[in-house]
Amino acid sequence: MKVKKRILVACGTAIATSTVVARKIEEELDKRDIPVQITQCKASEVKSKVEGHDLVVTTTFVSDTGDVPVIRTVSFLTGVGIEQDIEKIVEYLNN
Amino acid sequence: MNDNNLKFSELVKPEFVMHNLQASTREDALSQMAAFLVEEGNCKPTFVEAILKRERAHPSGLPMPGPKIAIPHTDAEHVRQSVILFARLQEPVEFLSMGSPDDKLSVRMISMFALKEKNRIGDMLETLINVYQNEEILNAILVARDSGDIFSILREAVEKYGQ
Numbered sequence: 001m002k003v004k005k006r007i008l009v010a011c012g013t014a015i016a017t018s019t020v021v022a023r024k025i026e027e028e029l030d031k032r033d034i035p036v037q038i039t040q041c042k043a044s045e046v047k048s049k050v051e052g053h054d055l056v057v058t059t060t061f062v063s064d065t066g067d068v069p070v071i072r073t074v075s076f077l078t079g080v081g082i083e084q085d086i087e088k089i090v091e092y093l094n095n
Numbered sequence: 096m097n098d099n100n101l102k103f104s105e106l107v108k109p110e111f112v113m114h115n116l117q118a119s120t121r122e123d124a125l126s127q128m129a130a131f132l133v134e135e136g137n138c139k140p141t142f143v144e145a146i147l148k149r150e151r152a153h154p155s156g157l158p159m160p161g162p163k164i165a166i167p168h169t170d171a172e173h174v175r176q177s178v179i180l181f182a183r184l185q186e187p188v189e190f191l192s193m194g195s196p197d198d199k200l201s202v203r204m205i206s207m208f209a210l211k212e213k214n215r216i217g218d219m220l221e222t223l224i225n226v227y228q229n230e231e232i233l234n235a236i237l238v239a240r241d242s243g244d245i246f247s248i249l250r251e252a253v254e255k256y257g258q
Binding site: 011012013015016017019020023024043059060072073074077078079080 | 149152153155157158159160166168169170171192193194195208210213216217220221224225228
């Protein structure tokens with residue numbers, strides 16, 4: 001069994017935007033048979049929640065993610081550039 | 096799919112579509128829309144300031160491939176009953192782009208999310224965002240005659256996208 005990678009998805013309020021982003025990422029990675037565990041949070045909560053995650057995907061500015069890489073993108077909302085972002089996500093998760 | 100999810104008819108309503116909102120700035124548009132939701136009883140009075148504050152900290156303009164749309168929203172604590180208020184503006188106002196606030200977008204459509212039930216809105220939100228990515232649908236909304244027509248376009252689009 002593959003070990004589930006953990007992604008933290010952040011946006012301003014953790015109610016609407018990150019919900020859509022989290023679902024899109026999960027669908028896309030599921031197609032590629034990559035199991036992930038996704039947690040949503042507000043941008044302001046990233047610092048306290050980032051520990052234990054392999055990657056942060058955010059629609060807004062975040063700071064203090066320590067060693068965890070960050071992808072800032074709105075592609076999962078606009079539909080523009082999803083493929084490139086998924087490739088980036090997969091690359092980070094494989095490292 | 097979760098049957099517990101809120102449905103289109105529970106969130107989008109003809110009486111919550113503004114077809115000709117007149118606003119001079121984004122804050123003007125957001126204030127008017129938020130105030131309407133307070134008057135209707137869907138949101139607490141604190142919603143208005145919370146929407147403006149959130150927009151300043153985290154801009155909600157989306158650089159869609161076609162017409163641009165903004166999706167302002169704020170914390171659930173300011174909401175009494177979930178609803179999505181859709182407005183078409185008479186004249187565009189400037190929004191900053193989510194994720195890259197140096198980019199300015201000319202916006203004529205705003206979809207204000209007043210949401211309470213975080214775990215019951217995923218399906219509907221994802222479907223609506225897919226609809227908002229569709230250039231043809233947004234162009235049809237821009238030339239629709241009135242609120243009823245805008246509502247019908249949204250309903251048909253959501254049905255088509257599998258809700």
